[in-house]
Amino acid sequence: MLQSDAQIRSNLLNKDEKTIEFLIEKYHKLLWLIVENTIRSVGSSEDIEECVSDVFARLWRKPEAFDPGRGTIKTYLCIMAKSMALNSFKTLVKNYENTAMQSFEDANEDTGVEDVLAIICRKESVNELFDIISGFPEPDSEILIRRYYFEEKPSAIATKLSLQKKEVENRLYRGKNKLKDILLSRGLTI
Numbered sequence: 436m437l438q439s440d441a442q443i444r445s446n447l448l449n450k451d452e453k454t455i456e457f458l459i460e461k462y463h464k465l466l467w468l469i470v471e472n473t474i475r476s477v478g479s480s481e482d483i484e485e486c487v488s489d490v491f492a493r494l495w496r497k498p499e500a501f502d503p504g505r506g507t508i509k510t511y512l513c514i515m516a517k518s519m520a521l522n523s524f525k526t527l528v529k530n531y532e533n534t535a536m537q538s539f540e541d542a543n544e545d546t547g548v549e550d551v552l553a554i555i556c557r558k559e560s561v562n563e564l565f566d567i568i569s570g571f572p573e574p575d576s577e578i579l580i581r582r583y584y585f586e587e588k589p590s591a592i593a594t595k596l597s598l599q600k601k602e603v604e605n606r607l608y609r610g611k612n613k614l615k616d617i618l619l620s621r622g623l624t625i
Contacts, residue, residue: 467483471483
């Protein structure tokens with residue numbers, strides 16, 4: 436089923452199921468690899484599959500977003516997969532963070548009022564830090580999250596993101612300094 440990108444777009448706009456089935460068959464493995472590379476440290480194979488399925492579902496729901504004049508269908512799907520995988524990564528990190536905090540709170544149920552206030556302050560700080568880091572450009576955001584939330588080594592991060600270890604270390608250093616400046620500007624102590 437050889438089709439031009441313009442024909443693929445036209446078929447998708449007309450809700451041609453054979454076209455979406457063709458795209459799924461042709462690009463599923465590629466998108467799986469892209470998503471897996473991004474979320475494997477925090478997600479399961481079900482999370483990866485769900486993200487890949489969401490890429491095709493979005494294409495089906497909004498085929499007009501694909502513009503053959505800006506690139507091929509393959510490029511469009513790859514970019515969408517990476518973007519959705521990063522969103523999924525951030526969601527999975529937040530879920531992990533909330534679960535970890537809940538476990539911590541459950542383990543400290545019999546604490547006094549002061550301890551509960553300290554727990555709430557720590558949780559707010561963790562959430563605020565995550566929100567700040569999530570606002571950093573990629574790959575800085577992902578590098579910082581992988582290093583400080585999941586305690587991955589710089590060499591492992593470099594391998595997963597296809598970067599040099601030194602570049603990861605430099606981005607970590609600059610990211611920490613940027614985070615420090617943001618926290619100081621908000622009047623927060625470090």
